[in-house]
Amino acid sequence: MANQLGKDDVVAVPLRHPWRWVSAVILVVLLGLFVYSLWASPNINHDVISKYIFNGKVIAAAGLTVTLTVVSMIIGTILAIALAIMRLSKNPVLKIVSTGYVGFFRGTPLLLQIVFWGYLGIIYPTIDIGIPFTDMIWWSEKTSLVFTSIIAGIIALSLNEAAYAAEIVRAGILSVDAGQAEAAKSLGMSSGYTLRKIVLPQAMRVIIPPMGNEFISMLKNTSLLQVVAVMELYARTSQISSQNLAQVELLVVAGFWYLVMTTVLSFPQSYLEKKYGRGFSVATQKSRWLRIGSKGNV
Amino acid sequence: MSKPLMVDARAVRKSFGLNEVLKGITLQVEQGQVLCLLGPSGSGKSTFLRCINHLETINGGRLYVEGELMGFREGADAIYEMKPNAIAKQRSEIGMVFQRFNLFPHLTAIENVIEAPIGVKKLSKADATKKALELLASVGLSDKADHYPSQLSGGQQQRVAIARALAMEPKLMLFDEPTSALDPELVGDVLDVMRNLAKSGMTMIVVTHEIGFAREVADRVVFMDSGVVVEEGTPAQVLDNPQNQRTKAFISSVL
DSSP, rough: OOOOSSOOOOOOOOOOOOHHHHHHHHHHHHHHHHHHHHHHHHHHHHHHHHTTOOHHHHHHHHHHHHHHHHHHHHHHHHHHHHHHHHHSSSOHHHHHHHHHHHHHHHHHHHHHHHHHHTTTHHSEEEEEEOOTTSSOEEEEEEEEHHSSSSHHHHHHHHHHHHHHHHHHHHHHHHHOOHHHHHHHHHTTTOOOHIIIIHHHHHHHHHHHHHHHHHHHHHHHGGGGGGGTOOOHHHHHHHHHHHHHHHHHHHHHOOOOOOOOHHHHHTHHHHHHHHHHHHTSHHHHHHHHHHHSSSSSOO | OOOOEEEEEEEEEETTTTTEEEEEEEEETTTTTTEEEEEOOSSSSHHHHHHHSSSSSOOEEEEEEEEESSSSEOSSEEEEEEEEEHHHHHHHHHEEEEOOOOOOOOOOHHHHHHHHHTTOOOHHHHHHHHHHHHHHHHHGGGGGGOOOOGGGHHHHHHHHHHHHTTTOOOOOEESSSSTSSSSSSHHHHHHHHHHHHHHHTTTEEEEEEEEHHHHHHEEEEEETTTTEEEOOOOOOIIISOOSSSHHHHHHHHOO
């Protein structure tokens, strides 16, 4: 609040900060020089960049990258919720299996896991469905036909993601006050209903920011699927550059699309944060201001 | 002939590890009675309350609510643990109000009240909402139905919590220090709601430090210390003319 009795009487000459100006100018000049050097370099062919940036094959590959990300993320998250619940259950076997799973998949490099799933056919040449240890087989198929490179890639990414996301989900569930589940119990709610309606919605508030990180990591990690010959964005651009030898130009093309995708995929996060933040202090204050703005709705 | 028993606790024992918190509590509450449980902190009164709706599993004795054993099934030669859904059914008929309110922060006041009637009792949303609005009006919060708990004062939150418990139409209400977490000027509104509830004939067990409330509303007062019932009787007997030394010391310390 301004001084009610009279005018503001502190009208001081602001302190000068010459070093702020000096450091800002130096930084801008250096950045400018760097961009200019790239732009003016005779070794970077701008025509190649503009030729491929909206190339149909490149855009299709970017689409595949998005699909791989979304599908792996959905499967990974569902598995993660199951793993987190197993870890928090009273059953010691479920607990140990879940802990072991997380330890194993976090403890080995993702690249190794991807290559492993690509080689699955060496360990199991055929996939059979039937009764174990008998001759009863109802269905059999060559592994390489079932586990195409895309399927193998999705399995590798989702199983790996589940391990990381399980810890995030577990942290989210643990962040919800024990009194919440107790109040739900006292009202006669079953444990499943309590988890779905009371605990998880509150856990989401804690889960979503790190899951946004995971989503972006996943999007970039799809580029590792190049090693099992999935034609996602990075594999496609490096395939093109291996033919026209314009490596840097196609890296620029790939980098541009990765940036576009990570930026666009960040929007759902802020929406979800708002949705699950309802009732919690910051978001509540905001909605209170919105209510003042639209008086008719109160 | 006295009224039928709502709660019948017979030599109830409860331990946490080696620490025996309840050392054989025997206590009866008749239908429509208001019982106030007093005692120093750590005396086991909250634990006893939580045993009644099976939030804690007892280690010894028997605990009946309206003649039904809580959490267990009595067989010919043994007692068996109940299935979770049978326990949930028993709990749904007993309302509980917590010291820290435990409202669901992601739901508005009215959503808090209708969640269990819809999810557990399978009421339609329209019926549940109609009932919830009546309940919120009865606790003086009609205008706060669309507020989130974080937008309500402690006293208002506790009154929503009472409405939430009442929405399940319980036969018995348990109050676990319902005013202990409130600023002094907010205590009165919550006690008013509880007073009205008592007048309406609800059977209530109230763990409290509000001696004035106990004197005015309680039919019986029970004083507990270190896991045993030390003294019980009418408010006049226990509060104004305590016989036991520990009761005397406690009452003079809180008055």
